[in-house]
Amino acid sequence: MRFRALAIIAALAVAAPVIAQQDAGLPGAKDASRVAAGAYAVDPSHTLVGWRVNHFGFNDYFGLFGDATGTLSIDPKNPNASKVDITIPVSKVTTASAGLTAHLLKPGAEGKSPDFFGANPADARFVSKRVVAKGDKAAITGDLTINGKTREVTLNAEFTGAGANPYNKKETVGFEATGAIKRSDFGINAALPIVSDEVELTITVAFEKQ
Template identity: 65%
Template sequence: MQFLPKMPRALKVALPLALAAAAAPMVAQMPEVPGKADKTRVVAGTYTADASHSLVAWTVNHFGFNDYFGLFGDVTGTLSIDPANPAASKVSVKIPVSKVITASPGLTAHLLKPGAEGKPADFFGATPADATFVSTSVVPGADGTSATINGDLTLNGVTKPVAVAATFAGAGTNPFSKAATLGFHGTAMIKRSDFNVKMGLPFVADEVKLNITVAFEKK
């Protein structure tokens, strides 16, 4: 059996330092992400939702065993904001229900299946109207980066008040569009029965959690 020669102690110390020194220029050259959670970067004005990067995910409990997830994409809309007066902010978004997706093709098809023989659809039906959310008030949080956005959610032909707990995620310039961009995360809880989506109750839960992520670009 052959043994490697024992590394001198001085080399054991010097080698990691040399490797760290060699890596330092590479770390220094790493580009920074354009968006930062820095509210001083927020530019006042009217913004348009970046539909390709704006999503609403929904979570509903199934049979009391586990949660199931689905997704609405292509969210469009506008945001008016002035960092000097965040309470005056206004947001309006449109959510294309007809583009709902799930991990199960069969379930996705069922969500968009028309009602049989003139009966109402089990869920949204074949040609559901877009859902909309229009803010009625904005209550800024004490931390300066969160807010409660109160508004009217219209879904499945029914309008109900909904509160969204929103958090500022980042601001900066989009490197591709060169537009000033803002990002927000939000959560909300609704009861689907309030919007006449009652299929499967109570085995499929009434409470639906919404997780929202929206990017807005200044135009």
Template identity: 65%
Template sequence: MRLPLALIALAATAPLLAQSAPQVPGQMDATRVVAGSYTADPAHSLIAWEVNHFGFSDYIGLFGDVAGTLTIDPADLSAASVDVTIPVGKVTTASAGLTDHLLRAGKDGAKPDFFGPDPSDARFVSTSVSASGNSAKIDGNLTLNGITKPVTLDAEFTGAGNNPYNKKLTLGFSATTTIERSDFGIDTAIPLVSDVVELEIHVAFEKN
């Protein structure tokens, strides 16, 4: 049986196409991690939060422009430290009305329902790191709404490599945790809007 010319041509060019295909610069390869200090890339670092609304559905919002630092030595991961600041005042949701509600002042001098019009930044500062493979438990203190509580992050190393645009060595991490907002004095509409808040964190750090 004779193969169509198009298939013959495709088979002949396949090796060339494979060689020219762009490679993703970040790889989950711990040997690429270089000891030192890193700074968060705010344009590519986000924290998603999720609450349940009235028992009907889950609602998701975002904090962007995350700032912070990471100090890491692959030879001693237990000595790693992270300090991240989250600008609560830049909270984003899919609803302009809801975003306004999160940031509006309290009525008639009362405290705001949620964050208020000029909320302080939130901050997470690690106190210990326990790593195993590409995963880690990061214990630390979260300050939100002026209240500090201990929080544990379940973190994953997602990749390392040189950013092709600015040529900086970049490390990527994701993490999850769950908090109860009432612990931080944000108790409006509980239990209609869940007290439990799930956080999903994605941060890229660039080497200094």
């Protein structure tokens, strides 16, 4: 009983700051009226591009790209005119396995092409071409360039929050997006088909007003 009481006290101590924050209200809220029109820049510290592939038909495996940069132009009164341009440093790919991460960035052997991205890979880039918005969601179609090859892809995005960052005071808007690509379209063919060609993308991005 004493151990259970201590556990409850510890749980309350951990939860108290969260409860207090909820009572005080979060800096961001899913309220489109908070979005100011204008130019925004990616917050690299709070933006991630997750990817997911199937491994041998057994299970899925995940990886991440971080430190993205880029811009957003948005007018809440005309969301279909929004434009986004994001650059993703492929060289900073990370996984839960140091060996796999190293393999992704390993140069090709004896003049051959690398299995995956290779050493010193060029940055990936997504540039929107059209936006079709409906409520707090939008289909964003644009050109994605990876490994020197460009293909048109569509991302399904959702507005997740807006408000002033309490630390740097910058007006911030957040979005999440999902999509899928075929890695073979970008010349990344290693281990096909036992490692899936289809790569699922999950993106979370914060933009700060400039």
